[in-house]
Amino acid sequence: MDPLAAAGTLLAHLAVLSLVSVGGAHAVFPDIYRLVVTEQGWMTGSDFATLVALSQAAPGPNVLVMALIGQRVGGAALGVAALVAFCLPSSVIAWLVFRANLKASGSRWLRAVKDGLAPVTVGLVLASGFILATGSATHWTSYVIAMVSVVLASTTQIHPLWLIAGGAVVGVLV
Numbered sequence: 001m002d003p004l005a006a007a008g009t010l011l012a013h014l015a016v017l018s019l020v021s022v023g024g025a026h027a028v029f030p031d032i033y034r035l036v037v038t039e040q041g042w043m044t045g046s047d048f049a050t051l052v053a054l055s056q057a058a059p060g061p062n063v064l065v066m067a068l069i070g071q072r073v074g075g076a077a078l079g080v081a082a083l084v085a086f087c088l089p090s091s092v093i094a095w096l097v098f099r100a101n102l103k104a105s106g107s108r109w110l111r112a113v114k115d116g117l118a119p120v121t122v123g124l125v126l127a128s129g130f131i132l133a134t135g136s137a138t139h140w141t142s143y144v145i146a147m148v149s150v151v152l153a154s155t156t157q158i159h160p161l162w163l164i165a166g167g168a169v170v171g172v173l174v
Contacts, residue, residue: 001040007074009040011085014066018090025063025086027124030131032069037135042073045135052132063087141174 001009013035017028029052036042043051051072055065063086070082101110133146145167152158 007078010073014086015089018086026128029128033131049132049135
């Protein structure tokens with residue numbers, strides 16, 4: 001695929017995903033992974049997981065991963081364009097919804113929409129975790145580390161930084 005077509009494909013895809021990313025960037029990682037790794041082969045699953053991890057380690061919002069993906073696919077200009085393509089459509093919609101919410105606050109349909117979106121968001125975020133875990137797994141221990149981390153994070157009060165540090169130590173030792 002030529003670079004201009006690749007840029008158009010990525011930007012159009014991110015703009016559409018922007019409109020359904022109810023849970024933020026994490027909610028649409030599985031579909032972005034499908035496009036850039038599975039369908040187009042612009043990067044490997046491990047590369048994708050590395051870019052996500054890098055964006056999470058950097059200060060700022062998790063949406064910065066879109067710039068890293070765009071940069072990886074087509075350079076710095078596409079990185080900036082990818083970030084704008086992902087942020088602008090949903091920002092416009094959010095502004096419009098905010099304006100409508102001011103007029104319809106407390107209505108039944110607004111409560112129904114909010115209640116309906118909560119389980120969808122949780123499911124999309126869980127799917128993202130699964131995609132990232134399988135994309136970065138290079139050995140069976142990676143799966144064990146991921147599963148133990150999920151169980152500990154959801155059943156204890158252990159700070160996530162301790163889980164990250166523990167996973168790093170186990171990864172280095174194995």
